[in-house]
Amino acid sequence: MTDVATQLKAEAGRLGFIACGIAHLGPHPHAAALDRWLDAGYAGTMRYLHRQAKKRKAPQLADEQAGVAVVVLDPYPDPGPDDPARPRIARYARGHDYHRVTGDRLETLARACRRLGASHTRVYVDTGPVPERELARRAGLGWIGKNAMLIRPGTGSWCFIGVILTDLAVPPDPEFSADHCGTCTRCLEACPTGAFVAPRVLDATRCLSYLTIEWKGEIPGELAGRAQGWAFGCDVCNAVCPWNQRFGDAEGAHPFADQHWIPADAGPDYFERMTEAEFAVRFGGTPLERTGLERLRRNWAVAFGSLPPRR
Secondary structure (H helix, E strand, C coil), X not given: CCCHHHHHHHHHHHCCCCEEXXXXXXXXXXXXXXXXXXXXXXXXXXXXXXHHHHHHHCHHHHCCCCCEEEEEEEECCCCCCCCCXXXXXXXXXXXXXXXXXXHHHHHHHHHHHHHCCCCCEEEECCCCCCCHHHHHHHCCCCEECCCCCEEECCCECCXXXXXXXXXXXXXXXXXXXXXXXXXXXXXXXXXXXXXXXXXCEECHHHCHHHHHHHCCCCCCHHHHCCCXXXXXXXXXXXXXXXXXXXXXXXXXXXXXXXXXXXXXXXXXXXXXXXXXXXXXXXXXXXXXXXXXXXXXXXXXXXXXXXCCCCC
């Protein structure tokens, strides 16, 4: 008879996840590093990370009924080359909202856990106090690269991470202990705003993803000038990674294919001319909804202002 873990992983594959592993919920080995990162102010205004720190350092505290984490990777595809004369949107945000798409399929996998004997499941897709990348590493799915992203051999880092905390009786997989970044520092050197303080240490307050999505004020002029046309998020530290250049072209991830939320001919005044009602109709339920119209107006102006001059 096929064992429970094998059945569960087969179901994860059937649902479209490209990898699935089981992680234990013991203390985080780098808990002190998280404390130092928070104390340095690198989380910026993301105060929820301070509130969640205790549980992130000891995942068992996130759900005391759970014994393991079932961790999956959900890939998103390459949308093709960008027009260097146009503002850019991060690859993950060009398709449908991963919180919903990945979350729905993760709920289906959670039901499979129950069929296989679990009495308790709790699903997380970038929505709670769980250290997703560390749990993915523990589950044998990859290592945490110098760009602080989870990288999987043969796949790269263009993936969402989903977690199910459960009491399913399955043994943890062997942890991924190797570091395949070697001496490469391309991600650190390519960051437009110099946001990496050290390998795997990101000062979010300088990161374009933070500045265009989380930060509510004006983007500081020095950093705005380095935006390189990014209007929502940034892909640079992923795009330059050799593992992504060799392996990171996901197939079959149709919900995350580019939906062209913003017209290709949208000019500098595209969001300025838009009303709140129009924004809600066009962007409601998309990843871009999160920032709201006012911040997208800010981002769009910064993106256009940081594009190279036309020849």
